Amino acid sequence: MKKYTQDKDIEFLVGLVIEAKLPDDSIIVEIGTASLGTTVHIAKAAPNSSVVTIDTYNSPKVRAKDFEVNFKLLQKLEIYNVRLIQSTSEAFGNKYKGAIDFLWIDGYHAYEFVKKDIEIWGSKLKTGCIICGHDYTGHDGNVTRAVDELVRDSDDYEDFNVYNNLIWYAKRK
Numbered sequence: 339m340k341k342y343t344q345d346k347d348i349e350f351l352v353g354l355v356i357e358a359k360l361p362d363d364s365i366i367v368e369i370g371t372a373s374l375g376t377t378v379h380i381a382k383a384a385p386n387s388s389v390v391t392i393d394t395y396n397s398p399k400v401r402a403k404d405f406e407v408n409f410k411l412l413q414k415l416e417i418y419n420v421r422l423i424q425s426t427s428e429a430f431g432n433k434y435k436g437a438i439d440f441l442w443i444d445g446y447h448a449y450e451f452v453k454k455d456i457e458i459w460g461s462k463l464k465t466g467c468i469i470c471g472h473d474y475t476g477h478d479g480n481v482t483r484a485v486d487e488l489v490r491d492s493d494d495y496e497d498f499n500v501y502n503n504l505i506w507y508a509k510r511k
């Protein structure tokens with residue numbers, strides 16, 4: 339199984355979730371489930387929150403059958419605070435009503451897709467809550483460009499930072 343996220347990045351992400359001190363019943367959104375590589379850690383770091391994790395299950399390495407695999411694995415691990423969504427982040431985001439408390443973006447790394455993920459899902463983030471994502475560098479600078487334009491240089495966010503050249507994070511104003 340492909341490991342998308344290095345251990346030290348997972349550890350940093352878990353730290354962001356814990357430091358957020360999310361109240362019970364918070365909603366955490368993850369874009370890009372793949373094989374639950376980050377999902378289970380987020381879910382364990384915030385056991386009283388719900389993790390809504392979205393994936394198309396239609397990419398070269400993550401196929402339709404992986405939805406069922408993920409579902410069974412979560413049951414086996416007795417992780418019950420994760421909701422698996424099979425959709426594009428855009429389609430699900432456009433119909434999702436309500437505010438969210440934490441956002442982790444690790445879906446399709448093309449400029450337009452990162453931009454849409456930030457626009458659609460970032461607008462649902464409550465004031466003071468964390469937006470973050472993976473692969474700030476690499477990918478021909480696509481993620482960097484979208485994140486810099488829509489988060490780093492935006493009046494909607496503050497405290498922008500990058501960890502290990504890969505995890506970018508900021509707070510919604």
Ligand SMILES: C[S@@+](CC[C@H](N)C(=O)[O-])C[C@H]1O[C@@H](n2cnc3c(N)ncnc32)[C@H](O)[C@@H]1O
Pocket residue numbers: 341342343369370371372373374375376377392393394395396397400425426427428444445446451
């Ligand atoms: C880099 S992987 C996610 C890795 C995962 N966070 C981890 O650390 O194990 C990116 C995932 O985004 C999914 N994806 C691609 N385009 C998407 C879209 N438009 N909406 C939602 N998910 C998408 C892919 O199917 C793939 O599983």
